[in-house]
Amino acid sequence: MSNDFLPLLYSFHFYLFGLIAIAASIAFVTRKSPVAAALWLVVVMFCLAALYVMMDAQFVGVMQVLVYAGAIMVVFVFVVMLLNLGEAAPLADVRSKWGRLLAGFLGLALVAEIMALTRSPLDPRLVVPQLPVTVNSTGGIIGGVAGPLFREYLLAFELTSVLLLVAITGAVVLGRKRSAN
């Protein structure tokens, strides 16, 4: 119904990021060292952010990179280092020459593609498929999310602030050293 015609480029990237996400998540569950596992999980989150952008949720994609990969995972890695759980082994899993070459090639190819596509005079409809429903028709990318967030879900949004306050207080109380009682 919705995918009667999808440009090849779009499908290719969808499958590419999906496969990277699956491979990285399998690597994530099988790692022994918590730091290596956390770094693989960051790879999964970046892939998911790319998929969000491809599925017309650009704002959520940015939030995914900023909040999940940038803040939550840093807290995890920080706790691992605080508790001194990291293994002494080298962190990078991709150590063979071919693995590094493949990783470098993949990164360079994606960067080159961005450069080429942003400068090309192609019709955008050939690159990005049409929306089945125009979700973000008014207010642009952020307005499409902010509208419902501050209208229908305003109460939930306000309650979120209470939740965060409780969580911060709880974390501070739990993490504090016990005083001599």
Next chain:
Amino acid sequence: MLTEALALSAVLFTIGVIGVLTRRNAIIVFMCVELMLNAVNLSFIALSRLYGAGGQVFVIFVMTVAAAEAAVGLAIIISIFRHRESVNLKDINLLRG
């Protein structure tokens, strides 16, 4: 792309469940929970393409709850580590009678 996105979401969720059930390191179990939340977020986003932006709003709420959960959960892990000098789930049996 909806089918593929939902399938990917299911696969990621399953990998997260397997991690929670098989790993013995409390921090890695926590990260598996984060992976499961991410998988659910993916299906929210995929369906929000068809049914409007409410799904994206929910993803933002899920991210907030995940941040709160990570903060409290890691504080609990640190506090347990102080007592037991371990984050292995086998050693964590404070509630056992």
